[in-house]
Amino acid sequence: YFAANERRFIVESEPAEICKYFRREHNRGFLFKVYYLDTKITLETFHALTDGTGALHFLKSIVYQYYKLRGFKINHEGKILGELPYSKKESEDNFVSNYDKDKRRNLKEVKAYHFEGEKFAHHWNLLVKAKIDSKALISLVKEKYQCTITQYVSALLAYSVFKETNDFVGHKKPFKIFIPVNLRPYFDSITLRNFSLYIKTSYPDEVTSWTFEEMLELTKEQFRDQLDKEKLHGQISSLVGFEKNPVIRALPLILKTIAFKVGYNILGASISSSSISNLGIVDLPSGLKSKIKDADFVNAGYGIAMTLISIHNKTNILLSSPLKDLSIMNHMISHLVKEGLDVTIDTNYKEVYDEIL
Template identity: 25%
Template sequence: MKDNFKSNWYPLDNAGKLYPSIMSWRVSTLFRISVTLTETVDKDILQNALSKIINRFPYFQVNLRPGLFWYYFDYTENIPKVEEEIYYPCMCLKLKKKNQFPFRVLYYNKKISVEFSHSITDGTGGIIFLQSLLKEYFKEKNIFSSEPKNDFFNYSDYPKAEEFEDSFKKHYNKNIPVPNKLPKAFHFPVNLENKGVYHIVTGIIPVRDILSISKKFNVTLTEFLIAVYFETILDYIEILKIEHPNLKLNPIVLNVPVNLRNLYNSSTLRNFFTTVTPNIDPRLSKYSFEEILAYVHNYMNYKVNRRFIDQYISKNIKSELSILNRITPLFIKNLVLPFAYSRLAEGSYTSGLSNLGKISVPKELEPYIERFEAYPPPSEGNKIKIVTISYKDNLYITFGKLTTDKNIERIFFSKLKKMGLNIKIETNDTF
């Protein structure tokens, strides 16, 4: 760290600053990326692999520390320890505890999982870390003798400054206006599960088949899934109306993260994403699926470009640099931000859908890896979220839920089955 950076501490990036103050049992801020191997995980080899690669990621080899106005990350020479998984996924990480890393590496039978707090990185950073860990793990097992090709970087090199940068601030333009405020969103009227419990439902679908259907509609896979999710929630609302004739409705607003690295030519491994918010108002009569698809396709084409993304970056940086944020002590932020996040952030969304895309590994490792999957961070305000990821022949669509209600995922997967898709359902609960 000292060889490459000016100091052994650094501030949280613009997206990460909020998370330590809002963390709780139900809002853990933890997302997960998992890999299932073809054989049982060797704990000792996994620990050796982690110990060897962590120095290549000094921006992750840190502990959270409280400052006067904001939290910051402090570099540590300590090495994280792998842990056997025994709890529900993505549950509370005591990030503020002394010597606690902002991530953890878990193993169970054939599965290796990394869980990162969003305070330190996003899905792209998490995937690259897991890919690196896998490479070193199999190298320790003598699966290959030479370096696999097409790596993200050479792990024997020193970290590059661009991996460490806060790309939000780099691409901030103070002259760009902020976007308009979102309307208050519809929320699922379902009961919260007990604290510490997180339900996971994953649908496994042949990726070629679902891509074929998306292509027939002339939309991307992400746009297709967003449209199916909108129609799912609209159908769910019709069920609710029967039981609650006076049900109060608001627009359905989806939080859809967008990886900004390609748009801005960034190589940062810290957070660099924003969210776009397609929305449909259920009070405006019925929608056909084709209408929803056309809206989503046009919205994503319109919004996912630098002209509009610049506005979101401008909004977030201006908020961070405001006089109020700069002079408010951290202990007050810890009291106020959870409430503000619940009302102003989660209150603006019905749910979230994130597509992490296609994940790959060196060809030499493919025979030893069965699958990848990802879990969204639990959210008290958005009790149900979706994350998708694909590997080789399959797409993995995962619902993360803080409720026992099963209506949403049942409607969603039923729609896909009616389109002729074969779906295998897996869950840590009854379905």
């Protein structure tokens, strides 16, 4: 599945649909696509191949190579991995290398609340982008709430769900947000393969009078509890232990595929309501930074997926959903405006206008 692919790669014109599903056998065996549209270069990849950090390194190398081919001479300043000597550590599977059978722990989870409502046809996803001044956002979360940006938007998403849905309270399932953690700093890793795990924030459905501040305090408490190296190590070992199970390894491929789909339903989709991923600041060489107008980071799936990325002193918050109901997104943006932030909105709403109506 992860074997080197020597086939010629084809760059394609970008389709209107974001995060459009593709089968690797229809993509010359590659697990990623590179698109172009006017002055935009887009990379889309399967999460199994890499995580957000690895994908960003790859995209930066692609863009840098594009300018080299056009004849520009730009000092990479050590910030473009494609221009640096290759290290075997960049392709290591650090899940396997950090496996410790004695650290395995029970990963059983209760099922999570899932959004209900009419969805767009053909797996279409609506995208809403909110651009905010980074300094103003950081000042708000640090001075008013003493928290991080990721903690703040996690609580905001949960609070918006509480305020805008009529089926969450008493649903008998908690609203759970899965938040990927870049494991490289915890385990001294430079791999470009997927090396992230999820922590989660969970909000019980039996509480009937949440305030935003209460949800934020619960969020901060859960972050403190779960961002612990030993607990993360236990998660790694448990997940790899499933892969190393001799029964699973002995199964034919068709049965193995079924087994991993069952595992995904147990440890993935059924136990998560939404996801939030913050890729942080895009670090570019000075000669390349002036040529880049903006950067987006988009995820798609069930419910509402939120992603964040910062560039040129602006933070882009992107919300995607297959659902036609915009009330939760609208509540989040209205809350940001009420906090005194200047918010610039962009969306693919026009592309799905007929679908929405």
